[in-house]
Amino acid sequence: MNLSRWGSGILDRGVGPLFLVPALLLLVVLLVGPFLYMVGVSFTDLSFALPGHDGNFVGFENYRRLMREDPVFWQSFGTTLVFVSSVVSVEFGLGFALALLLFHHVQRRRFVLTLLLIPMMLAPVAVGLMWKLMLHGEFGMLTHYLRELGLLGPQTALLGNHDLVLPTVMLVDVWEWTPFVTLVFLAGLLSLPREPFEAAVMDGARPWQVFRDITVPLLRPIIALVLLLRGIDAFKEFDKVFILTGGGPGTATELISIYAWRVNFRNWDLGYGAVCAFMVYLVVLILCAVSYKAIYWTEGRAVK
Amino acid sequence: MTEHAKSRFGKVLRLGAAVGSVSLTLAYAAEAGAWSLEEAAAPYKGTTIRTIGESLPPLEAMDKLKHKFEERTGITVVIEQYEHSEAVNKVMLDLNSKRGRYDFILQPHRELGRFVANGHLAPIERFMNDPKLRDPAFKPEEVLYQGLWKEISWYEGKAYGYPFTALTMYLWYRKDLLEDPKEQAGFEAKYGYDMQVPATWGQYRDLAEWFTRPDEGFYGTAIQGKRHEALWYEWLNFLYSFGGDMMEAKSGSECGPIIVNSPEAVESLDYYKGLVAYSPSDTLNYFWDDVMVAMQQGKAFEMIMWNDATYAVEDPSQSTVSGKMGFDLIPQGKGGKVGQVEGWTYLIPAYAKNKEAAYLFIQWMMAFDQQLEQHMNGGASSRPDVYADPDVKKITYSKASMDTNAVAIAKPTIPESPELTEILVLELSNVLAGKKTSQEGLDDAAVAMNKLLGDCAPLKFPVK
Known part of the structure; x- marks a missing residue:
């Protein structure tokens, strides 16, 4: 018997999927298992702090509490939505514009790209600490220059002011993640076929028309990808905000992840904490589904 | 006796005393039994x-x-x-x-x-x-x-x-500035009394106001306004001193009626919030490390600070104000001499x-x-x-x-106490940030505490 035919014979008989087992096992152990455990815990009163709360089944009590009795949760949910929609749209616009600029007008792209990528390569904690120093009300470099320029009063500090703190934190996120958006878009632009562009120019299309009718439609999957990745990431944002403000002043920057951390690791109210974490998961799931739809919808149209 | 003989005599005496004390110690050790x-x-x-x-x-x-x-x-x-x-x-x-x-x-x-x-x-x-x-x-x-x-x-x-x-926490102040004749003269002219270590909260505020000079990057005080347990700890000093408390309980392991929204408590929080005006611009993002740096760098006149951090402010290798500092009990209010521990x-x-x-x-x-x-x-x-x-x-x-x-006051140590801390940190932070008045913030805290603790901690003061 021919060896290769023997091999493909086994594959035909369905041994192939067996090779997926190790990877699937890893997924089950590391993702599916803990997730199911979390869902399980969300129906209990498990708390490391309160005696007698040893994980007794309480049904939907935690969910009821979340929906009805926890204004702080919903407030941080709202703050998170504002944070995500703002940073993702700014990063998207800015990143796309930068990518176009690099694509059309910059010759030594590699050098500029390397520079641009620095913020993205830093650990989020390092980014947080760095900006905390730069924005410090007394010793911060940025604060100093803003005051010199008359943009900031002597008694105001960006991280200590209830109205300015959220935009400031957003700005740091934009600084960190816009290069990522640029990178992805630039890769997308470079991979586009040249023919449609050449044909459009031959037909006398203006640059704006080319952009609107050819570049954007061809980039749709990339756009969906960027929105999805940044959306999920921004929704889970924790490190920077934690270091910069700890969620304060008041609840001005309390994102949902920080609230979930408080419930779980400050109060050790793990049953209720599981519900909060589950909500984060639910929103991310919805984001994923919507983006998936967006990608398929685009491809469907492209086929037409 | 010559000087030389005197000193020799002294040596002999000291030696004798040393031998005596060694034998005494030995005898004591023998008496205490064989434990080693x-x-x-x-x-x-x-x-x-x-x-x-x-x-x-x-x-x-x-x-x-x-x-x-x-x-x-x-x-x-x-x-x-x-x-x-x-x-x-x-x-x-x-x-x-x-x-x-x-x-x-x-x-x-x-x-x-x-x-x-x-x-x-x-x-x-x-x-x-x-x-x-x-x-x-x-x-x-x-x-x-x-x-x-x-x-x-x-x-x-x-x-x-x-x-x-x-x-514990106590008062840190810049002794050198307090003793500066120029400052003393100016202060007296403005406030009508001698500049001194603040014994009352009124004096504390006057000093904070007097020394606040943002143009020079110098402030009367610095409060730990970050949303962090440091905020709660610091405010407790004010709360106790103004005659308030979180609950009426004899010891930390008991719960009791909630009095965190008493008139005294509200007054203490109003006063505490007033100090933001005499603090560095981002005092609402400061916790213990930041106020310590402010003091070490010579940026503040007075503050209420921890005793285990005092070492670092008096250490010349890391502080520009070592040797210039004074320390005392926190000023007194209706609550008398108190301290937070x-x-x-x-x-x-x-x-x-x-x-x-x-x-x-x-x-x-x-x-x-x-x-x-x-x-x-x-x-x-x-x-x-x-x-x-x-x-x-x-x-x-x-x-x-x-x-x-000697005057430290007990705080709750019941199983729920870390959650009580979280509740108060949140509301104190809301008040400092201007989202709520002192009364609203403390009322909300009282309600949340009552919800957490249940019947053992009824509300003593009505909530609006």
Whole structure:
């Protein structure tokens, strides 16, 4: 018997999927298992702090509490939505514009790209600490220059002011993640076929028309990808905000992840904490589904 | 007698005295029985005990001392040092997993209730009453500040450890500026009385206002306004001093009527919030580290600060104001002389594998010599005799520290107390940020506390 035919014979008989087992096992152990455990815990009163709360089944009590009795949760949910929609749209616009600029007008792209990528390569904690120093009300470099320029009063500090703190934190996120958006878009632009562009120019299309009718439609999957990745990431944002403000002043920057951390690791109210974490998961799931739809919808149209 | 003969005579006298005291000590040792650390530790020779605590001067001092114990006993001591919250979280996980990684732990006493209620701790009586372990020379009933010991290491009438540090807060101020004749003249002209160490909150505010000069980057004070437990700790000083409290309870392990929204409490918070105007611009993002830096860098005149941080502000290698500082009890209000205390305490987990060896080490650390050395290197001892030592008396902040120890007020240590802290931190932060008035914030806190604690903590003051 021919060896290769023997091999493909086994594959035909369905041994192939067996090779997926190790990877699937890893997924089950590391993702599916803990997730199911979390869902399980969300129906209990498990708390490391309160005696007698040893994980007794309480049904939907935690969910009821979340929906009805926890204004702080919903407030941080709202703050998170504002944070995500703002940073993702700014990063998207800015990143796309930068990518176009690099694509059309910059010759030594590699050098500029390397520079641009620095913020993205830093650990989020390092980014947080760095900006905390730069924005410090007394010793911060940025604060100093803003005051010199008359943009900031002597008694105001960006991280200590209830109205300015959220935009400031957003700005740091934009600084960190816009290069990522640029990178992805630039890769997308470079991979586009040249023919449609050449044909459009031959037909006398203006640059704006080319952009609107050819570049954007061809980039749709990339756009969906960027929105999805940044959306999920921004929704889970924790490190920077934690270091910069700890969620304060008041609840001005309390994102949902920080609230979930408080419930779980400050109060050790793990049953209720599981519900909060589950909500984060639910929103991310919805984001994923919507983006998936967006990608398929685009491809469907492209086929037409 | 010539000078020479005099000094020789003196030497002989001193020698005689020394011989006398040595023989006395020997006699005392013989009388105290055969107990010796070496013998008591013999069964545990070769074991390793592990502990965890907050990475600050007191623990660093213990780390430097431990080799003496190791040499005498053959027991190895491993000390894990972490940042405050990290040290608390790691212990929480270890205790709940019942793995017994740590043979003894160092924890802030606000955590005590939930440890005890969940059965995580071994009461210390068992070791105290064991003649094989107990050093007859160490009598905690006599040598410790009894109030502090009971507050920091006891729960529901039972001892679970000894205080590792007795952390109180007191007044820090710039003595050099207070004694500056030019400042004194200007101050008197404006306020109509002599500039002095603030004895009342009115004087405290006047000084804060007087010294606030944003153009020079100098502020009257700096408050710990970040949404962090530091905020709660700091405000407690004001709350107690204005005559308020969180609950009406006799000890930390009891709950009682909630009075956190009393008129006194509201007044204290209004006053506290008023200090933001005399603080650096981002005071609402400051916690203990930041205000300490502000003081070390010579950017503030006065503040209410922790005794275990005082070491760092008087250390010329890291502070520009060492030698220029003064320390005292916090100003007085209706509540009289008070102080806020948070101790870190030695505790032995129920799951620890080498409890006896751990007890021997703790007991050794509580002895005078070790306490003195630890205190001199930034510790905060709970032994009055340490404060009486001439070297300790020379430390500029000793008196303030000792005075505050004597008037420290108990705070809740019930299992829910960390959650009470979270509730208050949130509402205090909301008030400072201008989202709520003091009355609204404290009313909301009272309602949340009542919801958490239930019937044992009814509201005493009506909520609007």
